Amino acid sequence: MMFGMGSRPKEDTPIFPVGIDGRCESAVTDDRLLFVDDTLADWGGRSAPKNEKNRRVSTSMGTEGIIPVWAALVVGLIIVLVRCGQVQIVERVRYAALAEGNRSRIERIPPERGVVYDRDGQVLVQNVPRFTATVIPSDLPTDEAERRLVFGQLAEIVGLTPRDIEESLLKGGGPDSVPISIAEDISHGQAIMVEIMSSRWIGVQLLRGTKREYPLATEIPSMSHIIGFESGVTAEDVESGDFLPTDRIGRTGLERSYETELRGEYGRRRVEVDALGHRKTTIAEEPGTSGQNLILTIDAELQQTAQDALRRKLEELGLSRGSVIVMRPDDGEILALVSWPAYDNNLFADGISDRDYAALSEDSDAPLFSRAISASLPSGSVFKPVMAAAALAEGIVTPRTTFVSVGGFYVGQWFFPDWKAGGHGLTNLAKALSESVNTYFYIIGGGYDGREGLGTERIVRYAKLFGFGATTGIDLPGEGAGFLPTEEWKLETKGEQWFIGDTYHLSIGQGDLLVTPLQVAVMTAAFANGGNLVRPHVVNALVSGDGHRSYLPTEPVARQLVSPENIAAVREGMRDSVLYGSSRGLSLLPVSSAGKTGTAQWSSQHGNHAWFTSFAPYDRPEIVVTVMIEEGGEGSSTAAPVAREILERYFLKKTE
Structure with missing residues (x-):
């Protein structure tokens, strides 16, 4: 060289x-x-x-x-x-793995979400095809001009602006290699355009999936509070590592409380890609596990009957808020659960607009609020069966103990009235319940003229025994617990002493006592079934992909709250309410029934809340119906007729 x-x-x-x-x-x-x-x-x-x-x-x-x-x-x-x-x-193995990674990638396969059926097999929630335009941040062009070109083309296809896409990327969360949703539920034509665009720009990807559809949402909107809805995941959800940015998860109702069971488990797919990252072929695939299907206790037909009966009464009264619970007393199965007003949960399935969401969230009647399980309200006289059972259990009275009702009595300068001017005359336990005699319950609750009453502590203890002051454990989110006032609470919160008048008010379901409609239904079920406290539920069974059914437990939460004799005495009073008292409208039913009305005062500027709770048949109860109409006035004239219509339809269907 x-x-x-x-x-x-x-x-x-x-x-x-x-x-x-x-x-x-x-x-x-x-x-x-x-x-x-x-x-x-x-x-x-x-x-x-x-x-x-x-x-x-x-x-x-x-x-x-x-x-x-x-x-x-x-x-x-x-x-x-x-x-x-x-x-x-x-390092041969490591470099071989890197080389393999350069020509393949792992994709997560979203599982098929579970379907929801009513107790008779009617579809309440199903999945329909859904296309989503996404971008993968790590695969987007690094050149600013090319990046603007990609955003501009994609924005034009899906009807957004480039700025919208940039904001979606900022809010995406998760690794840069994971797709970020840009536009959900795009049309078939838009999906084709995005697919074509993805062949040129690997940072653009079309995802094929499903979305929820609620086929009965228009006909039975009250089902929305039971089923709930899905929405897109947040950045926090993605950062948890359990979700992809394109996922949707349950936010309310069963979609939320059974999210894990409905969602299933992701699958994995290894795909071969070319130098530009375009998919060439599938190397291996590990299928995921589809979500479990839900079989509800809900009877869709009865749900509509209850909804329509309540809605008609509200329209007649010029009102807009109320709730209905229909439940089996032996095991707590909910047959119908109505909160009104309601909403169309398909609005959320499609990605609700700001305008529609504002209309729902700013509505003074709060259609998103599940009144049947969450509203805490004064109970009025539907609390009196608990008072009667407690007084019997503590020996304050017997079924034959009588007091004279003369329209009320004074304690010092304070007058405590009966609702009936002039009073009810000689009154025993059954009559006190059937006619809802206030003075009888004042006496057994707070005592009078040297006669011992239960006192606040024992009233609260028995109220808790029958399920008040705590959630019932229903398998839906957002349940309210109500409130049981005590002497200590009043002193600490209001800085006031507890007076005899507070005990009297508590004894008739007034004052600071708050209950939910569901709690009243559970209490009623305890008298219907002989004294057991049940846990209400809306899901009967989970069904896996291979058809295996797992039934939810239905054992009572507590058994024999008070003696069978005391339960029987209270039941007799509720039966007399239908035969002779404030619930006489139900006496025309084809089966025997029992019930209790309630009229709850809560504001001097607004009307009283109307209550009615019942069970039937009297001898072998199979259904509990509880109705609450906010500001509905007298329970006997507004809430009881709604219950009667529901009971009529239920027993008529059994004969068809």
Whole structure:
């Protein structure tokens, strides 16, 4: 090899080149390179100038300099050989995995969400196809101009602005390699355009999935509070690692409380991609597990009957708020659960608009609020059966104990009236319940004229025993607990002493006592079933993909709250209410029934709340119906007729 005058090897030429596959190629050395000097003309057969200075340099390099240079070269060669061995042997697996990753990627496969049926197999919630336009941040162009081009094209297809896409990316959360939802539920035509665009830009991706559809939402909107709805995940959800940015999860109702069971488990798919990241073929696929289907206790037909009966009465009264619970007393199965007003949960399935959401959330009647399980209200006289059972259990009265009702009595300067002017005359337990005699319950609650009453502590204890002051445990989110006032609470909260008047008011379901309609239904069920406290529920069974059914437990929460004799005495009073008292409208039913009315005062500026709770048939109860109409006035004239219509339809259907 010859070099011309003044030429040198390229500075970036390695002495020990390594191949692209990691193997060492042969090392090339040349002794002559050690003696290159800028004073040399060339080595083409001519000698270098012979002068003493050059001779000294040459001699020095030839003896003392060659050894250390050769030593350095040998050490370098050893290092390179060791590294080559490490690359080829020790790290072979790691580099192979990296190489595999360069041509394949793992995708998570969203599972099919579970379907929901009523007790007779009618579909309440189903899945329909859904297309979502997404972008993968890590695959977007890094060039700003190209990035703007991608955003502009995608925005035009899905009807957004580039700024909208940028904001979606900022809010996305999660790793940059995970798709971020840009536009959900796009049309089939838009989906085709996004698919075409994704063939050019790997950062754009079309996801095919499903969305929820609620087929009865228009006909039976009251079902919305039971079923609930889904919405998109938040950044916090994604950061938890359990969700993809394109996922939707249950936010209310059963969609929320049974989210884990309905969602199922993700599958995994390894796909081969080309140099641009485009999918070529599926290498391997591990299917996920579909969500479980739900079989509800709800009877869709009875739900509509209860909804329509309540709605007609509200329209007749010029009112807009109320609730109905229809329940089996033995096991707590909810047959109908109506809160009114309601909403169309398909609005949320499609991605609710700001305008529609504002209309719902700002409505003074709160259609998103599940009144039947969450509203805490004064109970009025529907609390009196608990008072009667407690007084019997504590020996305050017997079923034959009588008091004379003359329309009320004074304690000091304070007058405590009966609702009936002139009073009810001689009153025993059954009559006190059937005619809702206030003075009878004042006496057994707070005592009077030397006669002992239960007192606040025992009233609260028995109220808790029958399920008040705590959630019932229904399998729906957002349940209210109501409130049981105590002497300590009043002193700590209001800075006031507890007076006898407070005990009297509590004894007739007034004052600071608050209950939910569901709690009243559970209390009524305890008298219907002989004294057991049940846990209400709306899901009967979970059904897996292979058809296996898992039934939810229905054992009572507590058994025999009070003696069977005391339960029977209270039941008799509730039966007399239908035969002779404030619930006589139910006496025309084809089956025997029992009930209790309630009229709850709560504001001097607003009407009283109307209550009615009942069970039937009287001898072998199979259904409890509880109705509450906010500001409905007298329970006997507004709430009881709604219950009667529901009971009529229920028993008529059984004969068809």
